Amino acid sequence: MLDRLEFLVSEAFTALRRNTWMSFAAITTSCMALFLLGGMAFAYRGIAGYAETLPSKLEVRVFLVDKRTDFETKQAMEQIGKLKGVRRVALVTKAEAWAKLQREMPDITKGISNPLPDAFNVSLSDVDEANKVATSIRKMPIVEKDGVKYEGETQALLSQTLTLLRWVGSALGGLMLLTSAVLIYNAIRMTIVARRREIRIMSLVGATRSTIVIPLLIEGIIQGAIGGLIASFLIMAGHQLLIRLMANFAGFIRVGALPLILVFGSLVALGALYGLICSMFAVRDPRGIA
Amino acid sequence: MLDRLEFLVSEAFTALRRNTWMSFAAITTSCMALFLLGGMAFAYRGIAGYAETLPSKLEVRVFLVDKRTDFETKQAMEQIGKLKGVRRVALVTKAEAWAKLQREMPDITKGISNPLPDAFNVSLSDVDEANKVATSIRKMPIVEKDGVKYEGETQALLSQTLTLLRWVGSALGGLMLLTSAVLIYNAIRMTIVARRREIRIMSLVGATRSTIVIPLLIEGIIQGAIGGLIASFLIMAGHQLLIRLMANFAGFIRVGALPLILVFGSLVALGALYGLICSMFAVRDPRGIA
Amino acid sequence: MAGVANIEFKGVCVEYGKYVRALTDVSFTVEKGEFVFFVGRTGSGKSTILKLLSREVQPTRGTVLLDGLDVSNMPESDVPSLRRRMGIVPQDFGLLPRKKAWENIGYAMRAVGKRRIEVRKAIEPILENVNLAHRADAFPTEMSGGEQQRLAIARALINSPQLILADEPTGNLDADHSIEIITLLQELNQQGATVLVATHDLMVLEKFSQHRVITMEKGQISHA
Amino acid sequence: MAGVANIEFKGVCVEYGKYVRALTDVSFTVEKGEFVFFVGRTGSGKSTILKLLSREVQPTRGTVLLDGLDVSNMPESDVPSLRRRMGIVPQDFGLLPRKKAWENIGYAMRAVGKRRIEVRKAIEPILENVNLAHRADAFPTEMSGGEQQRLAIARALINSPQLILADEPTGNLDADHSIEIITLLQELNQQGATVLVATHDLMVLEKFSQHRVITMEKGQISHA
Ligand SMILES: Nc1ncnc2c1ncn2[C@@H]1O[C@H](COP(=O)(O)OP(=O)(O)OP(=O)(O)O)[C@@H](O)[C@H]1O
Numbered sequence A, B: 001m002l003d004r005l006e007f008l009v010s011e012a013f014t015a016l017r018r019n020t021w022m023s024f025a026a027i028t029t030s031c032m033a034l035f036l037l038g039g040m041a042f043a044y045r046g047i048a049g050y051a052e053t054l055p056s057k058l059e060v061r062v063f064l065v066d067k068r069t070d071f072e073t074k075q076a077m078e079q080i081g082k083l084k085g086v087r088r089v090a091l092v093t094k095a096e097a098w099a100k101l102q103r104e105m106p107d108i109t110k111g112i113s114n115p116l117p118d119a120f121n122v123s124l125s126d127v128d129e130a131n132k133v134a135t136s137i138r139k140m141p142i143v144e145k146d147g148v149k150y151e152g153e154t155q156a157l158l159s160q161t162l163t164l165l166r167w168v169g170s171a172l173g174g175l176m177l178l179t180s181a182v183l184i185y186n187a188i189r190m191t192i193v194a195r196r197r198e199i200r201i202m203s204l205v206g207a208t209r210s211t212i213v214i215p216l217l218i219e220g221i222i223q224g225a226i227g228g229l230i231a232s233f234l235i236m237a238g239h240q241l242l243i244r245l246m247a248n249f250a251g252f253i254r255v256g257a258l259p260l261i262l263v264f265g266s267l268v269a270l271g272a273l274y275g276l277i278c279s280m281f282a283v284r285d286p287r288g289i290a
Numbered sequence C, D: 001m002a003g004v005a006n007i008e009f010k011g012v013c014v015e016y017g018k019y020v021r022a023l024t025d026v027s028f029t030v031e032k033g034e035f036v037f038f039v040g041r042t043g044s045g046k047s048t049i050l051k052l053l054s055r056e057v058q059p060t061r062g063t064v065l066l067d068g069l070d071v072s073n074m075p076e077s078d079v080p081s082l083r084r085r086m087g088i089v090p091q092d093f094g095l096l097p098r099k100k101a102w103e104n105i106g107y108a109m110r111a112v113g114k115r116r117i118e119v120r121k122a123i124e125p126i127l128e129n130v131n132l133a134h135r136a137d138a139f140p141t142e143m144s145g146g147e148q149q150r151l152a153i154a155r156a157l158i159n160s161p162q163l164i165l166a167d168e169p170t171g172n173l174d175a176d177h178s179i180e181i182i183t184l185l186q187e188l189n190q191q192g193a194t195v196l197v198a199t200h201d202l203m204v205l206e207k208f209s210q211h212r213v214i215t216m217e218k219g220q221i222s223h224a
């Protein structure tokens, strides 16, 4: 059994070694595919993480009527807190607001008494929900007429940009998946076509289908795994480059750290799986093994 | 001469036809490469166009001192208008501003006289320049102390997001270029390795290097061009899909029309050129033709 | 042993494509332990007869029986074990181009289930048997025509097959080597193997004239 | 015509890799219009001698002169025109596997600059010359060994070469075809071509015993 395994594996390795060109092609192909795919995945992961931090910067401000009980206020806060897309609700009293306004705009506020109402500051966890949240709040009795203010346009802009990013990311990711499948399949199929004569000869000396096919599968796995390994290094390098580039930008676009083990582990495993699947397809074609 | 050409071309076509698998692989490969590349280019084109419309929404507001002449005001407006990144400058008198504020915030403005100064509304054509523009304006004598206001954070956010998009786009585009070069080179190199024996035989009957090589180059060109053609169709399809998807989003994210002739023309030409270049490289390797 | 029908062709026709008829209504039997030469002009169908037995070719009509088993209709999955019981020397040698001489032998042994240690021990004597020990590390393209042919023959003999199908095994060999090789096949025959040899080598036919000769002509047996 | 040195080997050694010595200090001359058989055991270096003349192999030491021209040192770019002046029949036939029989002939003619119309007219008689007209549309893999061999021979003769290098041209042919082919070569020889044939076919050597025979042994000429 072990002896048999050793034979099949060593056949695969001999083929990898003797067939330098084909191996090179298959490895670079799967490497490119995985680099694109993996890079896309990790970039998406980064962008999604970044995007999550954004909506918290956006708030809805709710002005309240003067005639209301503390209980009503508390109840309204609770109701708002339960709305979908709301992260936090805070009461800002008219005194607090006026003090802030006085600090920020001394010219306007000089010499007049506080005309401001009490207000809620509602932070959103999901910016897409802003309109719905606003509509719900507007209906509450303790809310002033037209007392719900939020920067609708900017929020919508940001929200749509992010949605676009997500769409484009998913579309490109899916495309990569397709492309890399075609590419790896091609690489292995070419190997088999190039070796058709050899396969005929093998079967002529009485080799069974599995004896012929298993080394080819192992070859595919190894090529895919090596491709994944190289792709991991490329992604690490690309990540470093990105950090360098982004260092030039002040502020909140920060490039997060990459989880090393996750990158290597997942790409090598994915590469191996890919190589296996594609070589299974390639091997399956009846014209190949005849 | 014509007879010679016919021979070389028909050799290329025979090879394309007999070598179904290799042709399929080369065509799908170049198609994928060009699809990615072309799709990226046209997507970038779209995003860049969209991005250009954004900064106009962003303004810097400049409050002016009361003591100034009309001439000074005019001069300052001209100066500001000439600053890099400025699209338009408009004077908003204190009366206009107060009227607007009274409309928007009747509570605050009720019963007090207009405390506002005159102001410029400065629209930016390039949001990246906001800081510089603000600094320059701040130095002007007719500008109030601390009289330059703009939504720095939101602007910076948008600006950085766009910059990020541009970086990612360029990086991915470059990567595509590299990937597709490797892939097409691989495809043609494999063809040549698979045909090494045939090439030896050809040279044995006295075929010159050019007789052997030119059909291979023509083959590369044709494969690349067909790949480009298919990629064009895929891009058209992808574009249609994007329009469908985006129809769900209200507002300003609009998917522009694709210039048909440009898409087909450029992708087919690019494909042909790519096929030629890669096959030249592949053919050049001395181990190939021996 | 004589008298036991080992191989039986019954009304076998082989057509390649629509227009090429390689065999027309061929019937004959070969008994266990026989040594048969197939002769005939080129294109007369000698190789096709041997390929029918190894299931490289399937008949358009008729049946091919080997030990009573219908070779032409057996399921694809039984073919490997069928071939393991034969030694096949193809006319074009059929060597694996990316394997060295000894690896070509080794692969054939490993493929049929021999263990690594057995293989390592067996290779040297096998190569010596056909005078090739000094070329063990050469790839087929690095060997002369005759060396390739002897390698193909050596490979066919590794499993002590009970049926040997040799297609022009001396086409690239000088007289001495030809006689050596046929003598080798004859020895295996004397140990019980059935041997079928397609050849056009008159010298060989003369030297080994004690054996049965089946003459082919245009896809038919003209003299058996 | 006799007396003009056409081919001259001077102290030629050929080593493949470090350990394989195919030819050791081989010297001989062949005159214009001669017909020479090279014989010898397999691996003795016959093919190597022919390959030196077609520049498939370069000597480790010594020179190979053809019409006074140093074949072994000519620039790579002159090799095609050198080969166009010869007819080469490789031991392994060297047919293009993805081209049909007539296309194999056609390619060789087109490659050396013949026009399409000429080619179309020429192919039929060429194939008939070697009894292959009925197989014109077959791919090499669809032809019997002998048919492939005859195709290779036909291809070598298309350009009315002044030098014919035939490596075992009858290895896969029956007696009748062998004699036919050698007779064909002999006719070309009588029209002025120099013909070198490597063979181990004793029958051929006997029938055509009027020609010069060079015997090789272990990479050296043992009898000229
Ligand atoms: N490309 C090569 N690499 C290494 N060794 C080679 C190569 N070609 C030939 N040889 C070796 O050189 C020696 C002479 O080979 P050559 O082909 O000239 O013999 P030959 O006389 O034609 O034999 P045959 O009658 O079997 O064709 C042989 O031992 C052969 O194995």
Ligand SMILES: Nc1ncnc2c1ncn2[C@@H]1O[C@H](COP(=O)(O)OP(=O)(O)OP(=O)(O)O)[C@@H](O)[C@H]1O
Pocket: C016, C017, C020, C021, C022, C040, C041, C042, C043, C044, C045, C046, C047, C048, C049, C091, D135, D138, D141, D142, D143, D144, D145, D146, D147, D172
């Ligand atoms: N795969 C194939 N496709 C089409 N025709 C074929 C195929 N194989 C053989 N033939 C044809 O069938 C006929 C018999 O071929 P076969 O190889 O059996 O002849 P043979 O007697 O072995 O000849 P040789 O002595 O030349 O080897 C020939 O005319 C050949 O061209």
Ligand SMILES: [Mg+2]
Pocket: C046, C047, C048, C091, C167, C198, D144, D145, D146
């Ligand atoms: Mg045959």
Ligand SMILES: [Mg+2]
Pocket: C144, C145, C146, D046, D047, D048, D091, D167, D198
């Ligand atoms: Mg030889």
